[in-house]
Amino acid sequence: MKRIRYFDYLRVVAILAVVVLHVSGQNFRHTDIHSGDWFAMNIWESMCRWGVPIFAMISGALFLSSDYTIGRLLRKNVLRVVVAFFSWSTIYLFLTNETLDTTSVLTQLTTGYFHMWFLYMIAGMYLLVPILRHMVQNQKVTRYFLLLCFLFAYALPELVELIGVYSEMFGTLGRNMLGMLNLKYVMGFTGYFVLGYVLHQTEIDRKTTRRIYIGGAIAFLLTLVGTIVISFHDGTANTLFYENFTVNTLLESAAIFLFFKNRIVSDTTASASGEDSSSNRIIRFLSGCSFGIYLVHPAWIYVLDHYFGITTSSMTAWISVPLLTIVCFLLSLTITAILRVIPVIKRYLV
Numbered sequence: 001m002k003r004i005r006y007f008d009y010l011r012v013v014a015i016l017a018v019v020v021l022h023v024s025g026q027n028f029r030h031t032d033i034h035s036g037d038w039f040a041m042n043i044w045e046s047m048c049r050w051g052v053p054i055f056a057m058i059s060g061a062l063f064l065s066s067d068y069t070i071g072r073l074l075r076k077n078v079l080r081v082v083v084a085f086f087s088w089s090t091i092y093l094f095l096t097n098e099t100l101d102t103t104s105v106l107t108q109l110t111t112g113y114f115h116m117w118f119l120y121m122i123a124g125m126y127l128l129v130p131i132l133r134h135m136v137q138n139q140k141v142t143r144y145f146l147l148l149c150f151l152f153a154y155a156l157p158e159l160v161e162l163i164g165v166y167s168e169m170f171g172t173l174g175r176n177m178l179g180m181l182n183l184k185y186v187m188g189f190t191g192y193f194v195l196g197y198v199l200h201q202t203e204i205d206r207k208t209t210r211r212i213y214i215g216g217a218i219a220f221l222l223t224l225v226g227t228i229v230i231s232f233h234d235g236t237a238n239t240l241f242y243e244n245f246t247v248n249t250l251l252e253s254a255a256i257f258l259f260f261k262n263r264i265v266s267d268t269t270a271s272a273s274g275e276d277s278s279s280n281r282i283i284r285f286l287s288g289c290s291f292g293i294y295l296v297h298p299a300w301i302y303v304l305d306h307y308f309g310i311t312t313s314s315m316t317a318w319i320s321v322p323l324l325t326i327v328c329f330l331l332s333l334t335i336t337a338i339l340r341v342i343p344v345i346k347r348y349l350v
Contacts, residue, residue, distance in 0.1 A: 005280070006264035007058050008287035010257065014058075015290040017051030019297050019329050020044055022115065024321045026301060027312050029237045038237070039228075040317035046224040049242055052118060053253040055290075056189045057196025059122060063129045064136050064197040073126050081123040083348040085112060088295050092116075096302055115298050125193050132190070136197055146198065149191030150250070152183045158246040165230050165238065189244070192253065199257055209258060216255025219248035292336030292350030293329065300328040 024044040031038040068077075092113040097104060112119070136142050156178060164171020204212070226241040226248070241248055304310040304324070312320040340346045 003284075004062075005283075006260045007062070008283050009264050010054055010058055010260050011287040011290040012283055013256070013260070014051045014054040015286075015293050016325070016329065017048035017054075018294060019332075020048045020321065020325050021051060022298060022301060023312060023324045023328060024048075024317070026305070028239075031237075031313070031317075033228075033231050033235075033237055037313070037317040041312070041321065042224060042227055044317070044321045045242055046220055046227065049223060049244075049249045050253040050256050053189070053192045053244055053249060054256060055118075056122070056125065056192040057199070057253065057257050059125060060132075060193035060196035061200035063126070064133050064194070065200065067133075068129060070130050073129055077126045078123050080348050081119050081126070084291075084295065084350075085116060085119040085123075087349050088112065088116065092299065095299060113298055115294070118294070121189050125189060128190065128193075132194060136194060142194065142198065145186065146191065146194060148183065148186040149194070150247075152178065152181065153187045153191050153245050154247050154250050158240070158243070158248075161240050162230070165233060165240065187245075191250075192244075195250075195254065196257065199254065199261065204258065209262065212251070212258055213255050215251040219251035219255075222248045223252070286333070289333055289336040289340065289350070292339060293332040295350065296332040296335050297328045300331045304328070 021044075024041045028038070028041045028045065031041065086109065089109050089112040093100070093105060093108045096113065097108065111117075135145060156174075160171060160174030160178060163174060223241045227238065230238040230240060240246070243249065301324075304327070310324070312324060314320055315323075336350050339350045
C-alpha cells in the first residue's frame with residue numbers, strides 16, 4: 001500500500017500547531033489585553049487554530065477512502081482510543097490532583113484532562129465512518145451535506161455569537177433558533193471529516209486553489225484582528241474567533257491541507273532510486289509519534305509550571321511561546337519514542 005506522504009507532513013505541522021496553542025493559551029486569559037505579551041500570544045494563537053481540524057481532516061481522508069468493516073473499526077480503532085483515554089486519564093488524575101475524592105476521581109476518569117476531548121471526538125467519527133462512507137459515494141449529497149455544515153456548524157453560529165458580543169438580546173434569540181433546529185448530524189467535526197476526504201479525492205484547479213489560499217490568509221487576519229476588536233470591546237480576552245467551528249478556522253484549515261497536498265509528492269515515500277531519504281524517514285517518524293505527543297505534551301506544560309515555575313510569563317511571549325513549544329515538543333517526543341518501543345503500549349497508548 002502506497003504511503004500518502006503529505007499526510008505525514010500534515011501530522012507533524014498539526015501537532016506543532018497544537019502544542020503552540022496549548023503553550024500560548026496557558027496565560028492568555030490572564031494577560032492584560034493591552035500588553036505586548038497578549039498581542040504576541042494572539043498572533044501565535046491566530047496562526048495555529050487549524051491544528052486539531054487538520055487531524056480530523058486526515059482521518060476523514062483515510063477512513064472514508066478505505067473499506068473498513070464495522071468490526072474492524074470497533075476492534076482496532078475505537079478500542080485503541082478507549083484504552084488510551086482511560087489510561088491517560090488515570091495518569092493525569094494522579095499528576096494534576098492533590099486531593100483524590102470520589103467525585104473528582106470519577107469526573108476526571110470520564111472527562112479526562114483538558115485536551116482529551118479529542119479522543120471522544122475521534123471515537124465518534126470512527127463510529128460514523130460506515131454511514132459517512134456511503135454518503136460520500138454520492139457527490140451531490142456530499143456537496144449538500146458540506147453546505148449544511150458550512151451554514152449550521154460554522155457560519156451561522158459564528159455570526160450569532162458575534163452579534164451576541166454587541167447585543168445580548170439578539171444573540172440569545174439567534175442561539176435559541178439554532179438550538180431548536182437541532183441539526184446535530186451536521187454539527188461538530190463531521191464537516192472537517194468529510195471535507196478532508198473531498199479535498200484529498202478531488203483535483204482542484206489552480207484558480208480555485210488560489211482562492212482557497214487567499215481565503216486562508218484573510219481568515220488568519222480576521223482571527224487576529226477580530227480577536228483584538230471584540231476583546232477590546234469586552235475589556236477582556238474573547239476567544240470567539242479561536243473556536244474550531246468558525247468560518248475563519250475552516251478556511252485556514254482548508255488552505256493548509258490543500259497547500260501540503262499540492263506541495264508534497266503524496267504517492268510514495270521512496271525516491272526514484274527506491275531508497276528512502278533521511279528527511280522522509282524523520283518526517284515519517286515524527287508523524288508516527290504525533291498521537292503520543294498530543295497525549296503527553298500537556299503533562300510537560302503542567303510540570304514546568306507547577307514544579308519549576310516556568311510559564312509563558314517567565315519572559316516575553318515573543319520568545320517564551322516558541323521556546324516552551326520546542327521544549328515541550330522535544331520532551332514529549334522523547335517519552336513517546338521510548339513508549340513506542342514497548343509493543344502493547346505502542347499499539348494502544350501512543
